Amino acid sequence: MKFLADHMFGKLAKELRMLGYDTLYYRGESGYPFIKLAREEDRVILTRNSKLLPRKPEDRIVRITEDKLSLQLRELILKGYVSLNEQKLYSRCLLCNAPLDQISRDEAEGKVPDFIFYQHKEFSRCPQCLKIYWPGSHLDHMKIKMKELFG
Numbered sequence: 001m002k003f004l005a006d007h008m009f010g011k012l013a014k015e016l017r018m019l020g021y022d023t024l025y026y027r028g029e030s031g032y033p034f035i036k037l038a039r040e041e042d043r044v045i046l047t048r049n050s051k052l053l054p055r056k057p058e059d060r061i062v063r064i065t066e067d068k069l070s071l072q073l074r075e076l077i078l079k080g081y082v083s084l085n086e087q088k089l090y091s092r093c094l095l096c097n098a099p100l101d102q103i104s105r106d107e108a109e110g111k112v113p114d115f116i117f118y119q120h121k122e123f124s125r126c127p128q129c130l131k132i133y134w135p136g137s138h139l140d141h142m143k144i145k146m147k148e149l150f151g
C-alpha cells in the first residue's frame with residue numbers, strides 16, 4: 001500500500017512514513033495532476049476534498065474526515081488501509097520518504113551526538129538528505145502509541 005497525501009496532510013504523511021509506508025506529500029492543488037500522479041505510481045489518495053471523485057476503476061481515494069492526527073491514523077486503520085508491522089517502523093526517512101540504508105557504527109561516529117553514539121549500536125541513514133536515524137526512545141513511544149491505536 002502506497003499513499004499520496006494532499007497538502008492538508010503533511011503530519012499524517014510523516015506518521016505513515018514512520019510506520020514504514022511509502023507516502024508522498026503533494027503540496028499543490030488536488031486537481032488532475034494529483035490524480036494522475038496517484039495513478040502512475042499506484043498510490044491511494046488521502047484527501048479532504050469532497051469534490052475529488054474517482055474517474056477510473058483504478059482510482060482509490062480515501063476521504064479523511066477526522067481533524068486530529070491520531071484519529072486520522074485510526075480512521076485509516078479502521079478502513080483497512082494501514083496495519084502495524086514492527087519490522088517496518090522507522091525504515092523510511094520522515095522528511096524524504098526514501099528507504100533508509102543501514103550503516104555501520106563507525107560511519108555514524110562524529111555525525112550523531114556522542115551520548116547517542118555510545119548508547120546505540122544500530123544506525124541508518126537517508127540516502128537523499130543523509131540524516132542519520134537510530135532506534136531511540138521515540139521508537140518505544142511510537143510502539144506504545146501504535147499498540148494503543150491498533151488494539
Ligand SMILES: [Zn+2]
Pocket residue numbers: 093094095096097098126127128129130131
Ligand atoms: Zn531524508
